[in-house]
Every structure is written in C-alpha cells, then in structure tokens.
Amino acid sequence: MGNILIRWRDELRGTFAGQSDTVPQWELELENGDDAGYLAPDSAVWTVHRSMTTLVAGIRSLLTQTLHPGALAGVDDFSAYRAAPLARLANTIRWIFTVTYGDTAAAKSACDLVLQLHERVRGTYTDSAGEQQSYYANDPHLLRWVHLTFTDAFVTSHLAYGGRLPGGPDQYVAEWAKAGELMQVTDPPRTFAELRRQLDSYRPELTASAAMQETVEFVRHPPLPRSQRLGYSVLFAAAVETLPEDHRRLLGLRPITPLPLRLLIKPATWLVLGVVRLGLSKTGPSEAAARRRIARLRQQA
Structure with missing residues (x-):
C-alpha cells in the first residue's frame, strides 16, 4: 500500500512539473531577488493561486480560450500541446507562479519571455463570419482576450469551489491587472463587473469549429495516468458547471x-481537490521560496 501511495504522489507531482517528480530549479530560484x-x-492573488481551485480554473480557461478562433489558431498552429501536454502545462504554471511569487524582476522577465x-x-484563421483574418499572438486584442479568460476562470472557479477571498472578486481582478500590464494589455479590468463587460464585448467574435471541438475533446480526455483520470473527470465537470450557458452551447458541452x-x-470537487492537496503539500515550493525571500528581505531591512 505504501508503494502504491508513493507512486501516486510521484505521478501527481510529475503531472504538474512536466513529467518530473522533482521540484524544478526555477521554483527554488524564486527565493532569490531584491x-x-x-x-x-495576504493578497487575493496569493489566496487563489495557492489553492487547489486553480485546477478547475485551468480547465475552464482552456475551454473558454478555444472559443476565439484567432487564439485557437495560434495554439493549433504553433503549440505542441498534443504531443507534450504536460510540458505545456508546466510552462504555464511557471509563468503564473513566477508572476505571483517572484520578485518584480523575475515577474517582468517571465512576461518578456512569453x-x-x-x-x-x-x-490566418476563419472568423465567426466565415472571413479569412490574420492573427498575431502579440496583437493587443488577442492578448486582452487571454488575460480576460484567465482572470475570469481563476476568480470564478475560486468563488464556486474555494474558501474565503480577501477583498472579494474585485480585489483579485484589480491585483491580477498587473499581470495584464506586464503582458502589454492596455487598461486591463480592475473590477469584476468591468471584467465581465470586457468579456461580453468579444461575444460576436466567438464561434464553434471543428478545430475547437477537437481541442475540447483533448481537454476533456487528456493523456493522464490512470490514477488521475477519475478525479480529472470530476474537475472537468466542475469547470463546465461554471461556464455561461452560451459558452457551453458553443463548446458543445x-x-x-x-x-x-x-x-x-460541488462535494465531489471538494473531495478531489482535498485529495490532490494531500498528494502535494499545503505550501507549494514556489510559495515557500517566496516566503523565504520576503523573510530574508525583512531581516535585512
């Protein structure tokens, strides 16, 4: 039984570390900085990003992002997510945690790299009207869409399945606006209501397509170890439950x-998130490294 538990924990950690069961060096280096x-x-962002609700949010943000054909085309044409989904997940986690827990230089460097x-x-892609359009990943319009869908997914998932959120959803949106600014998003939303208004402005551009359905099926059934599949199916259902009805309809969900x-x-989701928390740790390596850095700086002050 002990060996089975150890193997399960190694598989779980490997999923989030990009098929490695050791703590990545970049997480340890977050202890450095000035x-x-x-x-x-004590920020709302730390509260959300240190919680397990990010697992639901990650699924929700991927599903929502596929609704914009320009964003989907960029992922489809250039991302290796089908061949190496765990590596792509690890890269996304690295960006999120570096911006969240790193010093300002590390956060800016992570965004500059992206x-x-x-x-x-x-x-090029075919838009919702059937017309050919060009896309560019650093187009301000697409950068905004990605920022909005990410922010909405993380705050909405935490409100649905998480605990207390300091300052409420407005606080999270306002704080995570810094990530938008670092990613060259002009005037990102700073309230939950403004976030929803900006998201609504994209509705005429959203559309269903064969490529979208293929991506949705991949997100629904990713190549995870057998020990994680049942739990993932619960988290997928939890993410779908939080989606607006029109988004679900376009996604075919x-x-x-x-x-x-x-x-x-909800209780099944809480159970899965609790089990994952047991398999990982209460304080992740990135947060622990950041706390050591902050403690060091306070001692030096």
Missing part, C-alpha cells in the same frame, strides 16, 4: 443531468 514582488502574501516567444506566432447528480458536483 524585493517582495508585485503581490503580497512575449518574445509570441513574436513568431502569426498566421452540457451540464450533468439529472439534477441530483449536478448537486453532487
């Missing part, structure tokens, strides 16, 4: 029926 960073330990990689991501089963989604 300032406390853009976001404080923007640099985006420079080559260019091509339906909430679980009948009603008694839908009522079980």
Whole structure:
C-alpha cells in the first residue's frame, strides 16, 4: 500500500512539473531577488493561486480560450500541446507562479519571455463570419482576450469551489491587472463587473469549429495516468458547471443531468481537490521560496 501511495504522489507531482517528480530549479530560484514582488502574501492573488481551485480554473480557461478562433489558431498552429501536454502545462504554471511569487524582476522577465516567444506566432484563421483574418499572438486584442479568460476562470472557479477571498472578486481582478500590464494589455479590468463587460464585448467574435471541438475533446480526455483520470473527470465537470450557458452551447458541452447528480458536483470537487492537496503539500515550493525571500528581505531591512 505504501508503494502504491508513493507512486501516486510521484505521478501527481510529475503531472504538474512536466513529467518530473522533482521540484524544478526555477521554483527554488524564486527565493532569490531584491524585493517582495508585485503581490503580497495576504493578497487575493496569493489566496487563489495557492489553492487547489486553480485546477478547475485551468480547465475552464482552456475551454473558454478555444472559443476565439484567432487564439485557437495560434495554439493549433504553433503549440505542441498534443504531443507534450504536460510540458505545456508546466510552462504555464511557471509563468503564473513566477508572476505571483517572484520578485518584480523575475515577474517582468517571465512576461518578456512569453512575449518574445509570441513574436513568431502569426498566421490566418476563419472568423465567426466565415472571413479569412490574420492573427498575431502579440496583437493587443488577442492578448486582452487571454488575460480576460484567465482572470475570469481563476476568480470564478475560486468563488464556486474555494474558501474565503480577501477583498472579494474585485480585489483579485484589480491585483491580477498587473499581470495584464506586464503582458502589454492596455487598461486591463480592475473590477469584476468591468471584467465581465470586457468579456461580453468579444461575444460576436466567438464561434464553434471543428478545430475547437477537437481541442475540447483533448481537454476533456487528456493523456493522464490512470490514477488521475477519475478525479480529472470530476474537475472537468466542475469547470463546465461554471461556464455561461452560451459558452457551453458553443463548446458543445452540457451540464450533468439529472439534477441530483449536478448537486453532487460541488462535494465531489471538494473531495478531489482535498485529495490532490494531500498528494502535494499545503505550501507549494514556489510559495515557500517566496516566503523565504520576503523573510530574508525583512531581516535585512
């Protein structure tokens, strides 16, 4: 039994570390730096990003982003997510945690690297009206869409399945606006209501397509170890439950029926998130490294 548990924990950690069961060096290096960073330990962002609700949010943000054909084309044409999904997940986690827990130089460097990689991501796509359009990953319009969908997914998932959120959703949106600014998003939303207004402005551009359905199926059934598949199916259902009805319709997804089963989604999600927390640790390596850096800086002050 002990060996089975150890193997399960190694598989779980490997999923989040890009098929490595050791703590990545970049997480340990977050202990270095000359300032406390853009976001404080008592911030709404730390509260959300240190919680397990980010697992639901990650699924939700991927599903929502596929609704914009320009954003989807960039991922489809240039991302290796089908061949190496765990590596792509690890890269995304690295960016999120570096901006959240790193000092200001590390956060800015992480965003600059993403923007640099985006420079080559260019091509064409068919828009919601059937017209050919060009796309560029660093186009301000697409950068805003990605920022909005990420922010909405993380705050909405935490409100649905998480605990207390200091300052409420407005505080999270306002704080994470710094990430938008670092990613060259002009005037990112700073309230939950403004976030929803900006998201609504994209509705005419959203559309279903064969490429979108293929991506949705991949997100629904990723190549995870057998030990993680049941839990993932619960988290996928939890993410779908938080989506607006029009988004679900475009994605070809339906909430679980009948009603008694839908009522079980929240407790089942809490159970899965709790089990994952046991398999990882209460304080992740990135947060622990950031706390050591902040403690060092306070001692030096």
